[in-house]
Amino acid sequence: MQPRPFEAIVVGGGLVGAAIALGLTDQGVATVLLDEGDIAHRASRGNFGLVWVQSKGFGAPWYQRWTRGSAEAWPALAADLAARTGLDLALHQPGGVHLCLSEAEFEDRAAKMARMQAEAGNHGFDHRMIRAPELRDMLPGLGPAVVGASWTPYDGHASPLALLQALHRAFTAAGGAYIPDATVTAGSAAPHDFRVETAAGAFAAPRIVLAAGLGNADLAPLFGLAAPVRPQRGQILVTERARPVLPMPTTTIRQTGEGTIMLGDSMEEVGFDTSQSPPVMAEIARRAALSFPWIADLQVIRAWSALRVMAPDGLPIYDQSDRFPGAFTANCHSGVTLAGAHARIFAPMVAAGSLDPSLAPFSAKRFDVPHAA
Ligand SMILES: Cc1cc2nc3c(=O)[nH]c(=O)nc-3n(C[C@H](O)[C@H](O)[C@H](O)COP(=O)(O)OP(=O)(O)OC[C@H]3O[C@@H](n4cnc5c(N)ncnc54)[C@H](O)[C@@H]3O)c2cc1C
Structure with a gap:
């Protein structure tokens, strides 16, 4: 069967892939967004919702600049998404x-x-x-x-689920093709000529962006790239609603637009284990109650764990294949914060055909990994 032709394929419908897919569509690039589905590990549905700058880029000032640029792009992105989808992203950037x-x-x-x-x-x-x-x-x-x-x-927070939904809605409203339950199981690459196989059919395009979170580790070598990412677990607790009490977010405590208080988040090296651990949850609650003793009076109503997409040095990976021009990767552990950069800065570079040299420090070449298949 002939593959369905597009101008760009984006693999991964999480925050990173959806932001890039929307950015490509806004550039007039006919884009298909392929996603694995509910069985996948999805950091985008389990995160803390910070648009966070202050601790990003210690020892790597280019990452601080990239993060700050994204935080600056957020207000326009949130306003644009609200106008296009009617969704309030609950963005607050009070520091x-x-x-x-x-x-x-x-x-x-x-x-x-x-x-x-x-x-x-x-x-x-x-x-x-x-x-x-x-x-x-x-x-x-x-x-x-x-x-x-x-x-x-520079810091703030937003509703990450509203962001994900808004990116998807805006993407499809702009003519993008979103295909769920479409795990990419095989692919072939030639310069500006990429094909992928999924249970929902085959797709072809002169550009491909691998934004499959932890799935990128297996996918990248198919396209002359490397994405040595690993899971890092984080656990989050959510309390019942309280009156508006917290005027600004802290690194681990924030009040959502609905009034609940989110507490988090741990950093655990436990592989692909998404279970919850009472000792870690107790430590999160203990530090929160030390910070704000009144939190101890609130009932915890939800708790979960999710897996971050982590590179060996904790920085994002943005890359393009030397061997197969037109193939790109995007991985990060701050997909909420970096949504502005992905939609408004990274996607236009992909549309134009190559990454700006300012992104070279984010290449996976900084690791000792084979880069070309
Ligand atoms: C506990 C926790 C707290 C966090 N807090 C924050 C925060 O406060 N602020 C912030 O900015 N970031 C935060 N993050 C990070 C943020 O959630 C991630 O950076 C972001 O969600 C990564 O998005 P992604 O699209 O790369 O990955 P994912 O959300 O994992 O999405 C990847 C997608 O790729 C798909 N996929 C995988 N393999 C394939 C395949 N072969 N074919 C097709 N599709 C495939 C999956 O279905 C999935 O939907 C947090 C993360 C965690 C876990």
Whole structure:
């Protein structure tokens, strides 16, 4: 059977693939978005919802710049998606804090933020280390165990599920073809000529973007690329609704638009295990109650775990095949934060045919992995 022809194939309908697919469609590129389906590991449906900048790019200022650019692109993206889909993404970017529960944590954080500022050079890195008395005015109900926090004006949060739904709705409304239950099981590559096989049929296009999260590890070698990503588990607790109490998100505590308080999130190296672990959940709750003692009075109503898509150095992987021009990969563990960059910066590069040299530090060539099939 002849493959269905498109101008671009995007593999993976999570936050990364959907943002890129929408960006390609907005560039006038006829795009098909193929997704595995409900049995897949899907970080996009289990994350914390931060649009977070302040700790991104320690030792890698290019990642700080990329993240900041994405956070800056978010307001226009959220407004555009709201206008196109009617969905409110609950975006708030009031700045954010990382709470420190001991002097040692505070000193450590201060040193880290100072280094981030030094590495930022002319790009700048606006931040403050704030002591508890001043912080209490910013965050009512702060516990006595909090000694201070780092603050930057760049941080915020949004509804990640509304984002995912809006990206999909806008993509299909703009003429994109979304095909669920279409696991890519085989593929063939030639320069600007890619074919993939799925249970929903075969597809062909001169461009392909692999954005299949953890699935990229197996897919990338088929297209002359490498994506050495591994799962890293995170657990999240959600409380019952409270009146609006938290004016800004912290790294691990945020109040959603609906009023629930989300607590998270752990970083666990347990392979593909998506079970929950009571000791980890207890530690998340303990630190949250130390930070804001009133949280202990709220009922936890939901909890889950999900798997991050993690590269060996924790940075995103953006790449293009030397051997098969037109093939690209995109992986990251901040797909909410980076949605703006993926839709508005990365996708236009793919549409134009190659990645900007400024993205070269994100290539998987930085790892000692074979790059060409
Ligand atoms: C606990 C936790 C908290 C997080 N908190 C935040 C946060 O606060 N802020 C933030 O910015 N990010 C956060 N993240 C990260 C964010 O969720 C991820 O970066 C993002 O969801 C990754 O999206 P993705 O599309 O790459 O992967 P996924 O969501 O995993 O999607 C990959 C998709 O590819 C499909 N697929 C896989 N293989 C194939 C195949 N062979 N053929 C077809 N389709 C395939 C799957 O069906 C899946 O839908 C968090 C993640 C976790 C786990």
